[in-house]
Amino acid sequence: MDFAFDARTEELRAKLLAFMDEHVYPAEAVAEEQRALLASPWDTPAVVEELKAEARRQGLWNLFLPDTEYGAGLTNLQYAPLAEITGRSPHLAPTATNCAAPDTGNMEVLAQFGDERQKKQWLEPLLAGEIRSAFAMTEPEVASSDATNITTLIERDGDEYVITGRKWYISGAMNPDCAIFIVMGKTDPDGADIRRQQSMVLVPRDTPGVTVKRAMRVFGYEDHSHGGHAEVVFDQARVPVASLVGEEGGGFAIAQARLGPGRIHHCMRLIGMAERAIELMCRRAASRTAFGKALAQQGVVQNWIADARVTVEQLRLLVLKTAWLMDTVGNRGAHTEIQAIKIATPRAVVDIIDRAIQLYGAGGVSQDFPLAELYASARTLMIADGPDEVHQRSLARRELKKYL
Known part of the structure; x- marks a missing residue:
């Protein structure tokens, strides 16, 4: 297994990191301000459309879709570090790059199972970000x-x-x-x-x-x-x-084909959410004093940050291994690893974000920082795309089958 970034991944990472710094992070507060002035809270703020236009101009568009006819043609291993970057702003960056659920899964379904008329009517405008x-x-x-x-x-x-x-x-x-x-x-x-x-x-x-x-x-x-x-x-x-x-009776199989990539995409973005939580923890620890010394000098805070770093490095390797297997032996061959990351990643990231919230005190649960919303997103992913217990049950059965 070689997880080194190839030249194309490095190029896209550099462009995407710059896009996040120059456009996405500054737009987070702007989007909320604009949303408050909209006739309906469900309307799209103007800044989101501006981000989409800029992302498309820079070629940071439909990165999730491996089909070269419709998407960027990236492998799962190439897409993983890019999805991690967008996960740092999960409520804005995926939409800006047309890589947001549920559209991603729906586009994959239409690309793989839709007929030509369905692709023309629905897939093409989805790929263009028009609907x-x-x-x-x-x-x-x-x-x-x-x-x-x-x-x-x-x-x-x-x-x-x-x-x-x-x-x-x-x-x-x-x-x-x-x-x-x-x-x-x-x-x-x-x-x-x-x-x-x-x-x-x-x-x-x-x-x-x-x-x-x-x-x-x-x-x-x-x-x-x-x-x-x-x-x-x-x-x-x-x-x-x-x-x-597809065909009558094919719904369950299509759902499974849809959910496999969806699960790993969520886990890729969760790594980015955890990285942002660690960054926020470190910034807070370095800027606040309690009981006569900086929070960064408090042993418990140091333990939280160290544990978070170790956890993220472990999770990232497991996600990258899963992506590599999906590319080399297919989703079915990576079934165990897909379930493993779906079990391990949300619960670990929830714990990291929870520590960050604790470090921020009242600010951690407020709307002034992204932590509470990150927590809600990560915690929900312990249920979405199959609850942890279902994946644990299936994974345990596969392990036990070797011995029974």
């Missing part, structure tokens, strides 16, 4: 950690599918630029194979019968930067049969 999208799988009435539990029905009626169901925490759905939902439901609810009961269909937001009911908060945050997390009701919503993604 946003949402992925509707999670439901409030069932344990969505087991995707086979979903109850939304997708019923064939002549040349149309009729969708009926209730979803929630549908990321991006509050954004007025969200034009399309990829909806997962059951086309064969009584099928013998529980993993072939589900399908995915494309549902335009303005389809009659689609109602975005409310924004779901995350630790009190409405997460405007990601377009919110909405409760959405599908009440006999009708779409043409041509809206099917």
